[in-house]
Amino acid sequence: MKTIKSTLLVASLILVFLGAIIIVQNKNLFTDGTKQEKKKEQDPHEKQLAYLKKHEEELADFVKSLNSKVESVQFDWESMKVEDIGNGTPQGGGYILTLDGRINNNKDTEFTLGIPLNHNSNEVPEKLVIYEMQPIRILRDGGWFLYE
Structure with a gap:
């Protein structure tokens, strides 16, 4: 029982860690895959x-x-x-x-x-x-x- 809880805890931590990495790298997380409108600076x-x-x-x-x-x-x-x-x-x-x-x-x-x-x-x-x-x-x- 204790081993199962430890395994679930480690698995949960790994998922949270991977999720955090994906969130940080995904610039369009809350825009449904569309680019966010931002002020375009002139090239x-x-x-x-x-x-x-x-x-x-x-x-x-x-x-x-x-x-x-x-x-x-x-x-x-x-x-x-x-x-x-x-x-x-x-x-x-x-x-x-x-x-x-x-x-x-x-x-x-x-x-x-x-x-x-x-x-x-x-x-x-x-x-x-x-x-x-x-x-x-x-x-x-x-x-x-x-x-x-």
């Missing part, structure tokens, strides 16, 4: 893209200042990415947002701009600083040439 990539779109006119003016023949600028927003800056040291030189585009509605032109990030790859720049990462080029005669 860092989306924040950075929104920042660039907010400054689209300044970015376009920068590209226009590179060549007097540039009448219009089209950005490829899907090309935006964050890249490491290499400076020859093990820790690297930081991060930079890059954005590609073309000019004068010509699909055979391209350029790349860079916007440095000061602290980490998920930040939005505090101040807009623009670098010409790749100059304006045009595809002709089977190769890419500087746009003149």
Whole structure:
């Protein structure tokens, strides 16, 4: 009789312990398997893209200042990415947002701009600083040439 009670007690403790583990790991315990609604924070990539779109006119003016023949600028927003800056040291030189585009509605032109990030790859720049990462080029005669 005492052995049966001890066995039942141990079995009960094991079930309680396993139940506690399952409850802790199951994020949707009280939502019938549906995801709980929670405030969605904007993805860092989306924040950075929104920042660039907010400054689209300044970015376009920068590209226009590179060549007097540039009448219009089209950005490829899907090309935006964050890249490491290499400076020859093990820790690297930081991060930079890059954005590609073309000019004068010509699909055979391209350029790349860079916007440095000061602290980490998920930040939005505090101040807009623009670098010409790749100059304006045009595809002709089977190769890419500087746009003149």
